[in-house]
Amino acid sequence: MIGLMMMKNKSLEIEKYLDYLFPDPKCELNYTNDYELLIAIVLSAQTTDKRVNSVTSVLFDKYPSLEALSKASLADLETILRPLGSFRKKALYVHNIANILHGEYNDTVPHDRDKLENLPGVGRKTVNVFFGEYLGKPAIAVDTHVNRVTKRLGIAKEKDNVLQVEEKLKKCFPKDSWAKIHLQLVLFGRYHCKAKNPNCKECQIINLCKEKKKNL
């Protein structure tokens, strides 16, 4: 009971600070529709949103529909996606996703988790980002930033896998805040609580952090 109360107080303090830092958090991937967002999220694995935005502006300009994208040659997709890591694999994902959405879903993106997770390169994290960002559904995606920050703040244990981290975050924060908390944790990890040299001196939740000594 006391443990639960302490966790509740901790999550309230974290949410208050994140609301102060990022009162209106926004996804930093550029997109104009659902399939562009889905593809941008797939491309964002192991790279920065900035780099993804620089290639998707070329990609979606040259191939402005799912049909056009499905007809693109793999070689050209690889050329466009080359600035990203794993560009061959990512080109294949884009090619196959466009083919499936065009051929099987009539140029629409299904809003069903199982159908989405069956698409090439789309996993639970991708669907969670898509649900939270595009559909406004309650979801918390655990990427590298969310994983790191959650563990530093002692919400999850070091040995927890991403699914366990997601479950612990969901227990900590109210359901209607999940999508917002996800974005705020990403931004906090990206700009403040960075993997190397986090800005601990300025951090106002340092009292909750397990790693403060190490990082100071």
Ligand code: SF4
């Ligand atoms: Fe991150 Fe440092 Fe704040 Fe801990 S004290 S949460 S490591 S920024």
